[in-house]
Amino acid sequence: MSEILKNYVGGEWIAGRGDGTPLRDPVTGEELARVSSEGLDLDKAFDFARTKGGTALRDRTYAERAALLGDVAKALQAKRDDYYAISIANSGTTKADSGMDIEGAIFTLSYYAKLGASLGDAKVLLDGDVTSLSKDGSFRAQHILTPTRGLALFINAFNFPAWGLWEKAAPALLSGVPVIIKPATATAWLTQRMVADVIAAGVLPEGALSVVCGSAAGLLDRVQAFDVVSFTGSADTAAKLRAHPAFVSRAARLNIEADSLNSALLGLDASPGSGAFDGFISEVAREMTIKSGQKCTAIRRAFVPAAHFDAAAEALRAKLAKITVGNPRNETVRMGSLVSRDQHTSVKAGIDALRRETELLFDGSATPLVDADPEVSACVAPHLLGLRDGEASAVHDVEVFGPVATLIAYRDEAHAIDLARRGGGSLVASVFSDDEGQLAHFAVALADTHGRVHAVSPAVAKTQTGHGNVMPQSLHGGPGRAGGGEELGGLRALNFYHRRAAIQAPSGALDLLPKAAAK
CATH class of the missing domain: 3.40.309.10 (Aldehyde Dehydrogenase; Chain A, domain 2)
Known part of the structure; x- marks a missing residue:
């Protein structure tokens, strides 16, 4: 039996129990590795990400988090050859097709690193102009965007194990939101390896990035009101997700990319x-x-x-x-x-x-x-x-x-x-x-x-x-059967990971909002 790839949760590398599920070379049928999430302490994993990872990310400015993305991109660039070998073996793709996944992931990270740097030393974002609420203009309103105090859970599809992770993780981490990624089982090896290399490089704070390989059982049960979930996969699975209490009762945010003709x-x-x-x-x-x-x-x-x-x-x-x-x-x-x-x-x-x-x-x-x-x-x-x-x-x-x-x-x-x-x-x-x-x-x-x-x-x-x-x-997503979701689109991608609030206050207090947020 081949090696079981470990999960990274709660700041530790942990192998799931049991024999696991085999990952195979789709051309030769050879078994390459196994994955299992059985026996993981998911409560501890989610709490660690929210408290340890979320706090560490929110304590940084947008520019500082953008620099982290740049460091992640550099860590991945150093291991490119390994990723191509894994992709060819586990996804059965040609080198050119593997490049669409791998190089696309690194490009997207680098893009958001540069874009995030333009946001400077702020910790919250102003949304729109100040609006007067009184005749004399002394009492006004300003909408602001603050990072959600939860985590981002990504349940991904098999076709883009590299880009599928980082096109979601880049705007999440830039926003100050920690990430737990659950890759599709069939091609989980590349996602797990990329996470392992980033963790080994020590470029992200503890709890900012976790990976669960194997079954998704129990993950949604831990999703709370201020968490966000992004799913890529079939419309049938998406329909089941929408009916989960995490979204129906606790009103957590759900972004879906599903079937598309x-x-x-x-x-x-x-x-x-x-x-x-x-x-x-x-x-x-x-x-x-x-x-x-x-x-x-x-x-x-x-x-x-x-x-x-x-x-x-x-x-x-x-x-x-x-x-x-x-x-x-x-x-x-x-x-x-x-x-x-x-x-x-x-x-x-x-x-x-x-x-x-x-x-x-x-x-x-x-x-x-x-x-x-x-x-x-x-x-x-x-x-x-x-x-x-x-x-x-x-x-x-x-x-x-x-x-x-x-x-x-x-x-x-x-x-x-x-x-x-x-x-x-x-x-x-x-x-x-x-x-x-x-x-x-x-x-x-x-x-x-x-x-x-x-x-x-x-x-x-x-x-x-x-x-x-x-x-x-540009925007990635679509209405109707495509899922009704939105990803990317430059800074628009950050909206999913922020909460909008209207601050109604005297003009002087509104002027001090950026300074107050920096504390």
Whole structure:
């Protein structure tokens, strides 16, 4: 039996009891490690984080906490090679795909370190302008934001074990809120290792960062009114979380990022051979295959004018035919595996469900896997499906979390917008057009049902950041089935970890608020 990875709680490294749950290489099936949270003293762990970690963080200014983030980023940079090796082994991703997770994590930390430094020596944030409450202006109101006196519990998904931790932890720690991270079991090794390296570097105060590997049982039972919880995962699990007494009775804050049937839309003006058409094709193919389609922002539905359906199908087939699938250790492989055989089964079932309503435009499984046994590995080749009228229901309801997308024809602008909205709320939609007026029109029309609209013209073909790339400067989240949550977005991310209060006082007292908060 392989080693059981230890949990870090209450300022100690503790191995859970029992045999634990194995973590495997999704290409070879080899057991890599085990995790267990059985027997942990969760009451002690939560209390230690709130009191020891929270107090130490709140005693620092925003600029001082920003410096801590910079030190965390440096500690992680020194161990990059180790993280790539773990990612390739435990997630089955190519080096390039692993980089999206690892480098994205370090970039986000560095961004918030720089952003936090601009907040200076304050310990609270002023929110908006002073408002007069009296005719003579002597009695006024000022809203302020103070760090919540609780902890942040993160329950994360398997697809981004590095970035998924630090994109949440960076604004939490900058806000002065300690973090307990519960990574998805299947890929917990990378998260646990990063936490271990940061703890070993001694760059954070005791209790500021904890990790629980294994079962999440009992975690929500310890969540109190001033704690906050951020969840990334399925809509079914999110629904169960919402019903927990921590949120129903104790009114703790809950942020959710769930399922998302993201779209890419080709404008009516973008005919085959145009810059917008070529950009659309490249982006759809890229989003289908990067991280084997295991991204919450990946393109699942690609809308094209009906007149260009066959041309788009042929162009995508040509792109996808060049994708080699298999063992990411082989340098010829462009796309690695899914994260586990369970996901392999789920994706295959999802493809079958979509095929009942669609035609199969491209089936990459006709090409043999590279250095991978199809009976053992979790590799699934790209599948492109087609729908010529857009009126089927499954493509707007079933998210297949793998290298799968459906090309869908639309009649006119109103039809395209209606089809995109049928996703029920999504993280992101992309629009490709040569006409910037059309880009603006689609962007506004889609904004109410999407957390982000990514509009691309040929003028920004080389500078646009990518449909699926989540940048810390912009909002990450979406309404409806996407969870209704918000993350990142620059300083907006700090709102989740702060409490807003209105201070009603004489003008002189309001002027002294920053000084009072510094004590």
